[in-house]
Amino acid sequence: MAAVRTSSEITVNRIAIVAVLLVTIIFLAPIYWIASTAFKPRNLATTIPPTVVFQPEISPFVKLFTKRSQLRSPPSPEEYAAAPWWERVVFDGGEKIVRDGKGQVQWSGYPSRFMNSLIIAITSTVLAVGMGTFTAYGFSRFKVKGEADLLFFILSTRMLPPVVVAIPMFLMYRAVGLNDTHIGLIILYTAFNLSFSVWLMKGFMDEIPKEYEEAALVDGYTRMEAFFKIVLPEAATGIAATAVFCFITAWNEYAFALIMTNRRAQTAPPFIPSQVGSGLPDWTVIAAGTFLFLLPVAIFTFLLRNHLLRGMSFGAIRK
Amino acid sequence: MTQIELRGIQKFFGAVQVIKDLNLKISDNEFIVLLGQSGCGKTTTLRAIAGLETIDEGDILIDGKPVQHLKAANRDIAMVFQSFSLYPHMSVYENIAFPLRATRQSRAEIDSEVRSVAKTLQISDLLAKKPSALSGGDMQRVAIGRALVRRPKAMLMDEPIGALDAKLREEMRAEIKRLHIKQGSTTIYVTHDQIEAMSLADRIVIMHEGVLQQVGTPDEVYSRPANLFVAQFVGSPVMNVADAAVAETASSVSVSVGGVASGFEFPRALLSKLNGHAGGSLALGIRPEGVLLRRAAADGFVPVETQIVEPLGSFDIVDLRVGSEMLRARTKSGFISGPGEKVFARIDPTQAHFFDKASGKSLEVRL
Numbered sequence: 258m259a260a261v262r263t264s265s266e267i268t269v270n271r272i273a274i275v276a277v278l279l280v281t282i283i284f285l286a287p288i289y290w291i292a293s294t295a296f297k298p299r300n301l302a303t304t305i306p307p308t309v310v311f312q313p314e315i316s317p318f319v320k321l322f323t324k325r326s327q328l329r330s331p332p333s334p335e336e337y338a339a340a341p342w343w344e345r346v347v348f349d350g351g352e353k354i355v356r357d358g359k360g361q362v363q364w365s366g367y368p369s370r371f372m373n374s375l376i377i378a379i380t381s382t383v384l385a386v387g388m389g390t391f392t393a394y395g396f397s398r399f400k401v402k403g404e405a406d407l408l409f410f411i412l413s414t415r416m417l418p419p420v421v422v423a424i425p426m427f428l429m430y431r432a433v434g435l436n437d438t439h440i441g442l443i444i445l446y447t448a449f450n451l452s453f454s455v456w457l458m459k460g461f462m463d464e465i466p467k468e469y470e471e472a473a474l475v476d477g478y479t480r481m482e483a484f485f486k487i488v489l490p491e492a493a494t495g496i497a498a499t500a501v502f503c504f505i506t507a508w509n510e511y512a513f514a515l516i517m518t519n520r521r522a523q524t525a526p527p528f529i530p531s532q533v534g535s536g537l538p539d540w541t542v543i544a545a546g547t548f549l550f551l552l553p554v555a556i557f558t559f560l561l562r563n564h565l566l567r568g569m570s571f572g573a574i575r576k
Numbered sequence: 577m578t579q580i581e582l583r584g585i586q587k588f589f590g591a592v593q594v595i596k597d598l599n600l601k602i603s604d605n606e607f608i609v610l611l612g613q614s615g616c617g618k619t620t621t622l623r624a625i626a627g628l629e630t631i632d633e634g635d636i637l638i639d640g641k642p643v644q645h646l647k648a649a650n651r652d653i654a655m656v657f658q659s660f661s662l663y664p665h666m667s668v669y670e671n672i673a674f675p676l677r678a679t680r681q682s683r684a685e686i687d688s689e690v691r692s693v694a695k696t697l698q699i700s701d702l703l704a705k706k707p708s709a710l711s712g713g714d715m716q717r718v719a720i721g722r723a724l725v726r727r728p729k730a731m732l733m734d735e736p737i738g739a740l741d742a743k744l745r746e747e748m749r750a751e752i753k754r755l756h757i758k759q760g761s762t763t764i765y766v767t768h769d770q771i772e773a774m775s776l777a778d779r780i781v782i783m784h785e786g787v788l789q790q791v792g793t794p795d796e797v798y799s800r801p802a803n804l805f806v807a808q809f810v811g812s813p814v815m816n817v818a819d820a821a822v823a824e825t826a827s828s829v830s831v832s833v834g835g836v837a838s839g840f841e842f843p844r845a846l847l848s849k850l851n852g853h854a855g856g857s858l859a860l861g862i863r864p865e866g867v868l869l870r871r872a873a874a875d876g877f878v879p880v881e882t883q884i885v886e887p888l889g890s891f892d893i894v895d896l897r898v899g900s901e902m903l904r905a906r907t908k909s910g911f912i913s914g915p916g917e918k919v920f921a922r923i924d925p926t927q928a929h930f931f932d933k934a935s936g937k938s939l940e941v942r943l
Contacts, residue, residue: 468661471628474648475655475732476722477678486674490665 288551294544299350302540316346317541321549323347324355324363367546370528375553377439377524378507381446385503386496388447389454390462394484396455397462398470408459411452419449420512427516437518445517446507453506454499461495462488497564505554525550578639578729578762579603580625585634587620587786594620596786598634602764607756609777610766611809617786618766622732625764627651638729649678654723658735660715662707668694668718669703675726693725696755712740716748720755730762738767749775770810774798782806804936807861807929813893816867818901819933820860822850831860831923834899840923841876842943849941850930857933864893866927867905869912869919877920882912896921 294302296313325347332340332348340348347354355363392411396404426445427436435441465488473483489496515527529546532538558565580602587595594617602608610618623629625636627648636644643651654675662671669690676686694700697717707715716736723731737748753776756763767773773780774794782789782797782805790802801807807815818833822842829846830839847854870877883895883902887909894912896903898921905921912919925943932939 466659466661468657468659469663471626471648472655472657472661472663472722473674474628475626475653476675477649477652477726479647479649482678487663491663 291544291547291551294541295548297541297544299539299541302544314346314541315343316350317539317545318549319343319346320350320352320365320539320542321367321545322365324365325352326355327351328353366523366528367525370523370525371549373439373518373522374508374524374526374550377442377446377522378504378553380439381443381450381507382500382504384443384447385450385454386458386500389451389458389499390489390492390496392451392455393458393462394488396459398467408456411455414448414452423512423516426513430517437520437522439522441517442514442522442524445513446510449510450503450506454503457499457502458492458495461492461499465491494564497561501558501561501565504557508554579637580730580762580764581635581637581640582621582625583635583637585621585624585636586632587617587624587629588632594786595624595631598786598788600781600788600791602762604762605760607763607765607776607778608781609773609779610764610781610783611770611773612768612783613809614768615785616783618768618781618783619734621783622655622734622764622766625730626653626655626732628655652726652729653732654726654728654730655732655734656716656719656723656736658738660707660719660736660739662710662715662718662722664707666706667703668699668705668707668710671707671718672703672721672725675722679726689725693721696724696758697721713744713748716740717751720752724755724759728761730764733763733765735767736765737772738769745772752776771812774810780810782809784809800938800940800942801861801929802938804859804861804931804938807931807938811863813864813904813906815861815863815929816903817859817861817931818898818903820858820930822846822854822858831928832899833860833903834897834901836878836899838878840878840921842923842925842928845943846925846941849943850939853930853932853939858939859931859933860923861929861931862903862923862927864904864906866924867896867903868922868924869894869896869905869907870922871919873920874922877922880919880921882917882919883915885912885914 293309295317296315297308297311298314298316301308301311328348328351332353337345337348344354357363395401396408401407430436430441435444469487469491470480470483473487474480478486509526510524511526514524518524518527525546529543529550532543532546582598582600585595585598586593596617598617598621600608610621612618620629624631624644627643627646627650631644634644635642638651638653662668663674666674672690672693673686676689681689690703691700694703697720699714699717699721702710702714702718707718710718719736723733733752736752737745740748749772752765756776765773765776777794779791779793780797781791784805790797790806792800792802797806797810801810801815804817808817821832821839823830823832823839824847829842829844831842831846832839850858873879878898880896880898880903883897885895886893890909892907892909892911894905894907896905896919903921928941928943930939930941931937
């Protein structure tokens with residue numbers, strides 16, 4: 258059978274496709290910019306007009322992970338020949354990798370900042386989503402006195418830009434010794450994400466029919482068992498979506514990380530721009546750091562993409 | 577052997593009383609149907625028995641032991657929900673095995689139980705499927721399988737076939753009945769569909785606004801309704817109810833309806849059976865099959881005019897105007913050709929019911 262579509266519908270459809278493509282390009286352009294800069298030779302990073310075709314290099318990543326200093330004189334041919342390939346690419350850029358007295362390569366601050374970001378973002382996401390799920394279940398299933406007021410109160414923590422409370426928070430944290438600690442940032446991000454998590458999860462919980470748990474209760478299970486065996490699997494979609502949002506928020510947070518941490522618990526966001534420093538910034542290294550920083554969120558979201566699309570089988574209840 | 581007894585159950589939702597002093601004894605293996613309109617308290621009663629709803633007063637006894645303080649899980653009762661409530665993330669097999677897993681039985685035992693229930697319900701080929709891949713009837717079978725597998729003390733069913741289409745409903749109704757005869761467990765079934773109730777129940781419990789109206793076999797509630805509500809709720813088409821005036825004539829008793837001078841003829845015995853209510857405000861109840869029609873005038877027949885004819889295949893339902901009232905009569909199909917026909921009607925005294933209009937109660941007149 259021939260498709261029945263009028264010419265105006267076809268035109269609208271084409272316009273829509275063009276619009277979607279345009280929006281996609283606008284959204285992806287910065288990511289392309291960062292990714293391409295991360296693989297550019299240093300001298301091509303800031304050319305005008307931008308260089309699009311170039312021989313990709315790995316040197317920005319080597320530089321990102323190591324401590325370097327400027328070469329006063331070029332390395333001797335023997336020194337150059339003896340160096341591994343990753344050290345040679347640094348020599349080529351007019352720098353050398355700093356080694357300690359025993360000849361061990363000195364790591365830059367990036368790997369530890371990256372690890373801090375992972376630890377803090379993952380822990381706070383697990384806590385926020387876990388507590389949020391339980392709280393949302395409570396609000397969704399039980400008669401809670403003053404439910405509307407409590408939910409509003411929970412949401413009110415999001416009603417001002419968090420950075421407004423940065424100074425008092427800093428003073429409080431310093432007083433109790435939480436500044437520049439992992440725990441400090443984890444508490445902060447968990448608290449910040451919790452209201453969001455409760456509200457989002459409540460929406461998902463409300464959608465899970467009560468009859469599922471009631472069936473489980475009659476089938477001989479306690480409410481706790483029913484929660485873990487029936488409600489949690491049903492809420493997987495919601496939990497995944499909430500986790501992605503909480504993780505992204507914690508992962509990308511900049512202001513508090515900048516104010517509350519400086520070394521031990523510093524996360525990647527405040528560290529990457531600090532590399533700009535004085536003198537001539539090496540944009541390729543900054544781009545490499547940013548590029549690697551984007552990967553975990555991209556991977557995390559990619560892994561959960563099936564859950565994010567609401568394709569779960571909700572056909573087993575007939576209304 | 578499971579007996580269930582409800583003693584003085586009261587239940588409030590806020591200020592609204594949804595169950596008012598409910599007393600009921602259900603004997604072993606009995607199939608009880610709670611029948612009533614939506615909001616009459618029948619589902620709340622069922623949920624209270626299951627332990628999904630608390631009660632404010634009274635006792636729920638299972639085999640003589642009060643269970644109102646026990647959790648649902650500890651009452652050993654199975655329930656089939658209107659929505660079926662199959663767990664969507666589990667296969668049919670897992671759904672049926674789920675209640676057994678709570679009892680910590682061995683894998684082999686669970687497997688054999690699940691397969692035997694599946695065989696009984698003819699769903700063995702569906703065990704690997706997910707609920708979302710099933711048809712309505714199969715979902716229903718799985719839901720019943722999940723309830724049966726544990727061999728519970730009692731089965732509770734909350735409008736289990738209400739979500740199915742008409743043809744499937746009829747099939748499943750027969751299947752539920754067959755299963756009950758085979759398995760023989762005490763069953764409480766909630767429905768608003770009186771045909772379902774009539775066809776399934778050993779006894780029907782009719783509820784209205786939280787109050788139990790009548791308990792009886794299908795035949796009892798149909799032929800001897802305790803009050804006007806039951807009279808008009810049970811039976812399709814609905815029983816005719818009309819204000820009636822009783823007058824004594826020379827040879828018999830005349831019951832006139834709709835202010836018409838010539839009344840329907842009743843035997844003299846009616847007066848004594850009405851026991852002094854003859855002068856009060858009475859309502860006459862008569863099912864359409866109790867209104868007899870003929871074309872020619874005859875003794876005891878009252879002239880009436882036909883209004884609407886509803887052909888229903890095996891019979892017709894004819895609306896008759898009797899003064900200011902309408903009576904519906906059941907005739908053989910094609911007996912009345914259309915509206916506006918003048919025919920003659922009589923009421924079969926043996927099928928007539930008399931109600932006190934003020935209280936709505938039946939006066940228990942049997943002629």
